[in-house]
Amino acid sequence: ENKDLSLLATLDLTRTPMGGRLLRRWLGQPLLELDDLNRRLDSVGYFHDDGFRRSNTTALLSHIPDMERILGRINAGLVAPRELLALKEGLDAVPGLVEQLCAPLVGSDAEAGSGETGSDETGSMDWLSRELSPIPEAAALIESSIAAEPSGAVGEGNVIRQGFSPELDELKRASHDARGFIAGLEQKERERTGLRGLKVGYNQVFGYYIEVSKANVAQVPEEYIRRQTLVNSERYIVPELKEYESLVLNARERLDELEKSLYRQICGQISESGSAISRLATAIAQLDVFVSLAEVAMRNDYVRPRLDMGGVIDIKDGRHPVVEGVLGPGDYVPNDVYLSNDDARIIVLTGPNMAGKSTFIRQAAIITLMAQIGSFVPASQAVIGLVDRIFTRVGLQDDLTTGQSTFMVEMVETAAILNQATPRSLVVLDEIGRGTSTYDGMSIAQSVIEHLHNDPRLGCKTLFATHYHELTQLAGTLPGVRNFTVAVAEEDGDVIFLHRIAPGGADKSYGVHVARLAGLPSGVVNRAWEVLSELEESNNSDGRPIGKKSRRDRTPDLQMALFNPAQALADEVKALDIPNLTPLEAINRLYDLQQKARNPGDNV
Known part of the structure; x- marks a missing residue:
């Protein structure tokens, strides 16, 4: 995986190793305390609104070494003389950092992306300036004791400054x-x-x-x-x-x-200030993260979200920060998201393959996560009711180490979501049920939506992307379900993906169009069109869509099997290498075969 194509890489403009590590921890541990989050947002806004202050602080932070690592090496007796000089340089930069926190507003960038969600004032940074307490005695000791250009190992006479002893x-x-x-x-x-x-x-x-x-x-x-x-x-x-x-x-x-x-005596004296140095390093790391998030917000036109304890997520013109960074300014199509624990708990999103369904649902989760670490967000306006957890079930993969099939992994993760989610959770589900046969997958997908909607322990906000268009019928019976689709335009047999999310449901997946765009041979594509026409004609021969037929109507002929299902099943059983299967692999294979035997029309 490309680490540059991650949310961490997008947000990380930190200048110190401590700041980079802290940002990573924040992303892994979002906050639930509204006051703490607003203080973080105030701090980001403090630098967001003053480009001169932001630039000066960034320059000072560039001179700060990895104080946490140096302190650890001092305590372990492994620190090098040049590391002590680096620590001294960092300590010397502290008064300048405090000055930036206390200086009056010089220049304002606030109008460039304030949005309606920003607060009226960025608040005071006194709390952080108090933590940035200089340690002059440690800096003075290093200055007086360590040579300006120490060379060789300690003991060769080139480390201790002339005049110290x-x-x-x-x-x-x-x-x-x-x-x-x-x-x-x-x-x-x-x-x-x-x-x-x-x-x-x-x-x-x-x-x-x-x-x-x-x-x-x-x-x-x-x-x-x-x-x-x-x-x-x-x-x-x-x-x-x-x-x-x-x-x-x-x-x-x-x-x-x-x-x-x-x-050794010098290092021992410095270690006596270890607690103060540790607190200082933590404060510098926080400052570094605030400046980094402010710089990212200015570069990418992010806005301050409005946070509350309500049950609504309302994002206007939201954008996926990582994808937007790849596409470049102005190329990403923004979309709105509205979820509420009351009237719009579940969004069922249908649409063509490759149209942007997965990007859209991930985008909502990422914006929520960004807001709950105290970051500005890629939108024109955002109201985020704090969530206690963000659950995602996206992608397809086997777990070869435990012998779990793709479908089993999908079901285990879905079960964990259903068992652990609360009414304050945000759930993102992408193509649940695609790892098994059509009817099984559709049945599971529908039952998951119904459970999320009806279970009184849940009722959580959910984004559900699916290629099962029949699931759009649930909006007629479940009052908390809303249908949305990704808009496309058809012109002369070609499909143009508009990437715009609109109310309503999709009736086609445009899979053959995507296959042609992917470069499949024309003969394969043409044959696919023929088979698709035959399937659609057969499936609708009784005037009812497949999704509306009863289970006993779903006979193998409706699946338009292209070969003998029974013979295929027998061949698959014969091919099994039973002596070399683990017990878990054997159970999974038996389960797959049972499903194929029950639904022979799906084995195409």
Whole structure:
């Protein structure tokens, strides 16, 4: 799956890792508290209405590191010196963030998409500015103790800033001076002995040594003490060299121990401010999300929804935020949605394949979710009665790990919805029943709608997309059901999908049209037209649509079987690899075969 084509990717313009993680959590945990939601919306509006403030805050947030991660590494003793410098840079940016929260309104973008659902004022950000409490002592400690450009590992003398520890500075000078002496010794000995190839080296076994090539061994002074013979050279030591070696190694060892000890002390002092840093990181993450949602709202012309505890979802000119982002500005066809726990609980949506039914029902759920995380929404106006859960049953897939068929997965998920939904829930069902035979699927779809409508424990707002056009008849017997369809235009045998949702029901699926658009060979398409004509003529031979016939009238000849159903069923049984089926797979296959045996006319 393309992660860029997700709601999270659409809304995520955060500048800090903490903000990105918080936005993800918000999407997974929408709110039910009206006051908390309105405070979030006020905060988004605060930046939505002032482009100058939004731009300045975004620039400051870009300098904030992952404080939560750095704090965790400090507590674990794993933090690197450069991470401490990054933490200090983030702490230094806090006063600027507070200033943006307290500064007067400079420029307003509010007229660009305010809509009627916006509040009269965006409210105060004092609550957040109080959480953005600077920690000057931690910033000052890092500034005074860590070198501006730390290099190498802690203990090599390049991490602690000059002047922080006089003892460490003295060890650095001693080590530097001794190394300088050894480097000067090489040049001095060359001049004294006349051995131009002479060099001073070091290894872990012999320490510092003087190396002379074999050709010049005869010229080596008598005070040189041989320590190692190589193929092309000899290695020597002198008392003066070993004396300075002792100084160098002792200084280095002490320097290593002291710098590591000082670094641990610095990290320990910073960790004492851990709770304050954690609270600050949380506040910065919230600020980052508010600015991100405000920027997305401005770029895409979102409006502030009006939230209440009522039972109505009323969206004017709603748009699917992800699909709109793919299509580009102005190309998406907006649609209205009205659902009420009283008079319009269930929308039965019919229409052609590929016309946008699934996009429409998902759109309503996404807009509701966005409103309940405190985001502005893609619409010209939106009133959202808070829902306690959003249930969806969309898509088709097997669960191979448990041996569940496509239809079984569909039924398990539908059962979970019917058992867990409440009157305050929003339910989105897409093509329930398509995973089984026509009559079984239609029967299940109708019974699900009736249950959602009639069960006193439910009565929840539902969007039900289906290709069973016969279900539109339910609006005549169930007062809470409303029929809608996706409008199309036919011209010279071609179909134009208008993507506009209109009241009423559809009477055709235009499946063969879609097959032609998909590129099926013309011979296949032409034959499909012929078979379709035969089926329609046979199914309506008694003057009644299929949906109005009784079950005992539904004989195999009405299904226009293209082969012998009994023979096909027998062949399928013979082909079963029974020894290699799991018990659950065997039950599923037996269930499928039983359904085909009961409805032989559906096995086409």
